[in-house]
Amino acid sequence: MCPFRCLDFQGNFRDCHSSYQVEEMLSQRIGLMNEETMHAPHALQNMADALPALGIVAAVLGVIKTMSSIDQPPEVLGKMIGGALVGTFLGVFLAYAIVAPFAQRLGAVTKQDQAFYDVIKSVLVAGLHQHATNLCVEVGRQSAPDHVRPSFGDLENALRELKRAS
Numbered sequence: 001m002c003p004f005r006c007l008d009f010q011g012n013f014r015d016c017h018s019s020y021q022v023e024e025m026l027s028q029r030i031g032l033m034n035e036e037t038m039h040a041p042h043a044l045q046n047m048a049d050a051l052p053a054l055g056i057v058a059a060v061l062g063v064i065k066t067m068s069s070i071d072q073p074p075e076v077l078g079k080m081i082g083g084a085l086v087g088t089f090l091g092v093f094l095a096y097a098i099v100a101p102f103a104q105r106l107g108a109v110t111k112q113d114q115a116f117y118d119v120i121k122s123v124l125v126a127g128l129h130q131h132a133t134n135l136c137v138e139v140g141r142q143s144a145p146d147h148v149r150p151s152f153g154d155l156e157n158a159l160r161e162l163k164r165a166s
Helices: 019-037 041-069 076-126 133-143 152-165
Strands: none
Touching: 019 041, 019 076, 041 076, 076 133, 133 152
């Protein structure tokens, strides 16, 4: 996210004509990163959607195999029918108990990561608009997700402690 050719370390503009261009570039880069990181959760969700169908295929094949051995004693047929049912169970279990929840959690973590990039972008853009440092930090605080957003007082106390420490 850092290597933008239009900015040097002092925040001066080289090739960019406005802070709005930088904001647009940051938004595009964050959007591209989000799109790229969501490939894995989508692939896992597609696999989870397909696993019950594979379980059904296993059941059908097990029933076909059982029907071809219909002249066998009940003990053998019971084992074959059990194998068919295990295939069905395995497909449904893997899909709904393991793969789908993992895909959803991976997607949620990816979205949380993107939220922090959005906070960083909002602070950087506020700084590029020449706002006071405290205002830039407040913009970042307000754009943080609710579950991790510090209160105004907590942020003020942290800033005071940083000032004292330096």
